[in-house]
Amino acid sequence: MSFVTIRAHSWLNSYKITMAQKRKPKLAVWKFASCDGCQLTILDCEDELLTLADKVDISVFLEASRTVKKGPYDISLAEGSITTQHDAERIKKIRKVSKLLIGLGACASAGGIQSLRNFTDVKDFISAVYPSPEYIETLDTSTPFSRHVHVDYELQGCPINKHQLLDVISAFLHGRKPNTTSYSVCIECKRRGNVCVMVAHGIPCMGPVTHAGCSALCPTYNRGCYGCYGPKETPNTASLSSWFKRLGVNEADLVRYFRSYYGNSEHFYKESKIHTKKRD
Ligand code: SF4
Numbered sequence: 267m268s269f270v271t272i273r274a275h276s277w278l279n280s281y282k283i284t285m286a287q288k289r290k291p292k293l294a295v296w297k298f299a300s301c302d303g304c305q306l307t308i309l310d311c312e313d314e315l316l317t318l319a320d321k322v323d324i325s326v327f328l329e330a331s332r333t334v335k336k337g338p339y340d341i342s343l344a345e346g347s348i349t350t351q352h353d354a355e356r357i358k359k360i361r362k363v364s365k366l367l368i369g370l371g372a373c374a375s376a377g378g379i380q381s382l383r384n385f386t387d388v389k390d391f392i393s394a395v396y397p398s399p400e401y402i403e404t405l406d407t408s409t410p411f412s413r414h415v416h417v418d419y420e421l422q423g424c425p426i427n428k429h430q431l432l433d434v435i436s437a438f439l440h441g442r443k444p445n446t447t448s449y450s451v452c453i454e455c456k457r458r459g460n461v462c463v464m465v466a467h468g469i470p471c472m473g474p475v476t477h478a479g480c481s482a483l484c485p486t487y488n489r490g491c492y493g494c495y496g497p498k499e500t501p502n503t504a505s506l507s508s509w510f511k512r513l514g515v516n517e518a519d520l521v522r523y524f525r526s527y528y529g530n531s532e533h534f535y536k537e538s539k540i541h542t543k544k545r546d
């Protein structure tokens with residue numbers, strides 16, 4: 267499974283349909299199991315929101331307005347993961363009424379932090395969190411939209427970066443591929459002129475395997491990256507693990523490094539499995 271999915275053909279076809287129509291493209295924002303952080307990132311586009319509202323018809327965005335216009339929609343932005351049977355059905359309905367479906371954030375692209383349940387018995391979590399667990403109906407797993415429907419594009423991050431989001435919407439409006447890069451946080455670190463926290467100070471840092479997007483926020487403040495943007499394209503997780511071990515990281519902590527925000531993503535999942543076996 268690829269976690270930065272560009273299906274340019276369907277993307278450009280959707281755009282042609284949009285350009286052929288005279289009305290503004292209809293945009294809808296949907297929420298599934300999540301903390302709302304990615305939707306808040308849309309609201310965080312304060313200076314750009316009016317321009318955006320001028321270019322698209324914001325038809326559904328319950329965090330910002332009670333107005334709900336009927337579909338179909340030209341572009342659907344959806345945050346969250348699938349954790350209930352109801353939501354598994356709902357994403358199918360949204361897919362049917364959306365020309366382009368874009369998943370926002372770690373939850374949408376990998377199941378998010380809530381996919382920690384995938385590694386254990388979800389009932390243990392339910393009884394630890396809720397005083398009356400008998401009222402909770404949930405699936406055993408938290409899964410990305412792509413496990414249920416075709417997704418045209420996934421934007422990584424927990425939460426996503428607003429500049430990358432605006433670029434994705436702009437790409438749709440102008441019929442081009444998004445410019446979201448799939449290189450590592452280390453590249454952003456170098457661009458900021460940071461001293462490497464791992465090389466210079468021996469601090470474990472997930473930057474070499476993590477997708478760019480945050481402008482190397484954590485290393486800029488002298489702490490290691492913990493991977494909240496998920497795996498970069500073709501990450502060498504085995505090599506990073508061997509460097510972490512040289513820095514004194516034990517097997518249990520290695521599992522934790524790979525099994526957090528993107529623990530359910532293909533590369534981080536496989537690496538965490540290797541160290542789970544060694545830990546046990
Ligand atoms: S501090 Fe981390 S992100 Fe920055 S260059 Fe070093 S390993 Fe890469």
Ligand code: SF4
Nearest residue numbers: 480484491492493494
């Ligand atoms: S954890 Fe890594 S990806 Fe997340 S903000 Fe910090 S440096 Fe960026």
